[in-house]
Amino acid sequence: MEIKDLSKEQLIALLEDFGKRWLAHDGLWFQAIEKTDGMEKAIEKDIEAWEKFTVIEGKRIKQFLGLEERWRD
16 A cells, blocks of 8 residues: 555544654653663753754744745844
């Protein structure tokens, strides 16, 4: 089966599943850092990762939606 053969309902379910998998991975990553380096380091690295990820993800979403770049001063 190819993705193009999926129904709208199946595609929505697939997206929801991908979201849950991504969230599970994020949680496991955090717990791995916490286990080896402690809560403070895990939080520090989580913040560092999210600062970079949000910029990348924001650009991808804007590109997907065809939104133009806007800057706030």
